Amino acid sequence: MTDPILSVRDLAIAYRTGRKESVTAVSGVDLDLYEGQSLALVGESGCGKTTLGLGLLRLLPGLGEITSGSLTYRRKDGTRADLLKMKKEQLRRFRWGEAAMVFQGAMNAFNPVIKIGDHFADTLRDHAENGKRWTKAAVEARAGELLETVRLDPDRVLQSYPHELSGGMKQRALIALAIALDPQVLVLDEPTTALDLLTQRSIVQQLHELRKKFGFTMVFITHDLGLAAELADRVATMYAGRIIETGSARDIFYTPKHPYTAGLINAVMPVKGERPALESIPGYPPSLKAMPDGCAFNPRCAFATEECKRERVPLELLAERPLAMGHSVACVHHDQVRLQRKQKENANV
Amino acid sequence: MSDAPLLRLRALEQVFDTKKGPVAAVGGVDLEVKAGKVLCLVGESGCGKTTTARAAAGITRPTAGAVEFRGKSLTDMTPGEKTAYRRAVQYIHQDPYAALNPTRTVASTLTAGLKRHGLVKNRTEARAKAAELLTLVDLTPPESYLDSYPHQLSGGQRQRVNVARSLAMNPELLICDESTSMLDVSIRVSLLNTLGRLRDDLDVGFLFITHDLAVAKYFAWDGEIAVMYLGKVVEHGPTPEVIGNPQHPYTKALIGAVCEPDPDLARANRSSEQLRSAEIPSLTDLPAGCAFHPRCPAFEPGVCDSTEPALEGTGAAGGRRRVACHIVARDQRRESVQHAQSRDDRTLVLDPNKSPGAAWSA
Structure with missing residues (x-):
């Protein structure tokens, strides 16, 4: 199908900081997500990636609110749903059944005094469609099936309290729980952060397998560019609350066009191959309360000119490809940006 | 410059008593750090990296074995020598947010140690020294940071203040416990470059702890890496050798598990070897023989589960390469x-x- 499963237009999210004050954490976000795609939102701390991820499901904490824009989903039955116009009850039905979220920090996402099995039972019963009865046996069958797909032993895990499981097991159980109602879209916030290397690898492999099996569309938020390279079809780089570049994973990693994206890629340390001399991006990200005029990256950018200090350019499409796999960048000097080292050469070794 | 090690850990053991019985967090570690060199300890959580570092810093007293600084065991030191050791060895913690006192300004944090050890005569001198330290860690101009409180600084800036504080004592050895893991990529590289300059210019030795192999490779390229698993070193050698040609199945698994920032490479890597089990055994109930055998893809019954392999030289890299594996x-x-x-x-x-x-x- 050619129309996107999720369309975001000009989305802005702000956090109230006082009676009449607020800071804008995300602004001007346009995003189209197509069925079966996996999109990575990458960026450094404070760039707004988690805020955007939460915003996609209207799950913002108390002080956060969507101040403008639109969020349109295509439901399983093909109808369109405007998330911003939904009432509380509609929203509750929409979440988990149509789009689900795996929160950051698997350690704390479960209720510590409720067994894993009861988490499944609660979820399935609470979101049951049109009076469907979830008996104990039905819950166990469904939960068991889900846990087995993430290679956990249902007999043990369903009877366990969260603290009885290791971090990796909790993360896998959490992913299984998130897909319990067969959502079309799964948003994962830092799915492998705080897990050990070998556990990270098994989560990555499981996500590959789950996507193959269930075919859900995936948005994941990460600061780990390695994870993005591993899991994403498409990558969107965020800086100071805006998406500044988006493209296929190969676009972003081999031919980044925004100086910030190139800077990030240049700063990532590879484990295989030679040890390259790496360069950091000078300076620090701006505070949300004191955004520079023009392009937010201009104070740290080697290419910045007077023009960059005056105005900010929108995302410009460089290469159009089907299914929104086009490469877009928000930088006037994009034709000057080059990676320092050629990653392509490493890739072929 | 002599080649004698700055820090030597001899058969270091640290056993903690718990309700579930004794936990051998570190079970016999022999390692050395030389001046101006880096020794990187890598491994997953719970493998004993931090416990080793804390014993090396004299924060905990090992239950067996010895920590020697410049050839002298910590337990044999006179109080005067102990003070000198405490000054010469500085510790940089993982969490830059928790490591600074929130009620002290940067200048106050930086000068506390100087005053305590009588390294400065008066306040003016202390402030000048603090400014100098900030310049050393690239927080310039220092005047704009001296009177800041930690909450006014970003994570990267705070970690630089931590580094500056440790440098105030003119240390010979810096123990960095995951000091860069909470920083963003771009900031991490610049801090590592700063630390590398200190190593080269001031001849500071490093015991550098990280779970991130890429960081270990980047920072310890001219130094050594020791891979730890459940309290023991399983592989040790010059960094390029260990990373480029790992021998121990555990090291191989770790390197194979890294997500490389390269989509084509990641795709090619997808069929990498699987471990037999994803779970790390408990320290209270260690497997018999080689502790890695329940997960090891090279496991051979009767060999790996009977006796514990010793960390032996492989003959490669001029005898500096050691591996603890029966099969290897x-x-x-x-x-x-x-x-x-x-x-x-x-x-x-x-x-x-x-x-x-x-x-x-x-």
């Missing part, structure tokens, strides 16, 4: 026998009079 050791022996035999054959051809047994003893 056996292959090594076979190889050297084959090598000796092939040498034997050659000797026979070249010099038929020479005894063929000679090469065996070589």
Whole structure:
């Protein structure tokens, strides 16, 4: 199908900081997500990636609110749903059944005094469609099936309290729980952060397998560019609350066009191959309360000119490809940006 | 400069008593750090990296074995020597947010140690020294940071203040416990570059702890890496060797598990070898024999689960390469026998009079 499963237009999210004050954490976000795609939102701390991820499901904490824009989903039955116009009850039905979220920090996402099995039972019963009865046996069958797909032993895990499981097991159980109602879209916030290397690898492999099996569309938020390279079809780089570049994973990693994206890629340390001399991006990200005029990256950018200090350019499409796999960048000097080292050469070794 | 190690850990053991019985967090570690060199400890959580570092810093007293600084065991030091040791060895913590006192300004944090150890005469001098330290860690101009409180700084800036504080004592050894893991990529590289400059210019030795192999490779390229698993070192050697040609199945698994920032490479890597189990055994109930055997893809019954492998030299890299694995050791022996035999054959051809047994003893 050619129309996107999720369309975001000009989305802005702000956090109230006082009676009449607020800071804008995300602004001007346009995003189209197509069925079966996996999109990575990458960026450094404070760039707004988690805020955007939460915003996609209207799950913002108390002080956060969507101040403008639109969020349109295509439901399983093909109808369109405007998330911003939904009432509380509609929203509750929409979440988990149509789009689900795996929160950051698997350690704390479960209720510590409720067994894993009861988490499944609660979820399935609470979101049951049109009076469907979830008996104990039905819950166990469904939960068991889900846990087995993430290679956990249902007999043990369903009877366990969260603290009885290791971090990796909790993360896998959490992913299984998130897909319990067969959502079309799964948003994962830092799915492998705080897990050990070998556990990270098994989560990555499981996500590959789950996507193959269930075919859900995936948005994941990460600061780990390695994870993005591993899991994403498409990558969107965020800086100071805006998406500044988006493209296929190969676009972003081999031919980044925004100086910030190139800077990030240049700063990532590879484990295989030679040890390259790496360069950091000078300076620090701006505070949300004191955004520079023009392009937010201009104070740290080697290419910045007077023009960059005056105005900010929108995302410009460089290469159009089907299914929104086009490469877009928000930088006037994009034709000057080059990676320092050629990653392509490493890739072929 | 002498080649004697700055820090030597001799058969270091740290056993904690818990309700579930004794936990050997570190079970016999022998390692050395030389001046101006980096020793990187890598491994997963719970492998004993931090416990080793804390013992090396004199924060905990090891239950067996010894920590020696410049050839002298910590337990034999006079109070004066102990003070000198405490000054010479500085610790940089993982969490830059928790490591600074929120009620002290940067200047106050930086000068506290200087005053305590009598390294400055008066306040003006202390402030000048603090400014100098900030310049050293690239927080310039120092005037704009001296009177800041930690909450006014970003994570990267705070970690630089931590580094500056440790440098105030003119340390000979810095112990960095995951000091860069909470920082963003771009900030991490610049802090590592700063630390690298200190190592090269001031000849500071580093005991550098990280779970991130890429960071270990980047920072310890001219130094050494020791891979720890459940309280023991399983592989140790020069960084390029360990990363480029890992021998121990655990090291191989770790390197294979890294997500490389390269989509094509990641795609090619997808079919990498699987471990037999994803779960780390508990320290209170360690498996018999090699602690890695329940997860090891090279596991051989009867060999790996009977006796514990020793950390033995492999003969590579001038004897600086050590691996604790029965299978690697056996292959090594076979190889050297084959090598000796092939040498034997050659000797026979070249010099038929020479005894063929000679090469065996070589």
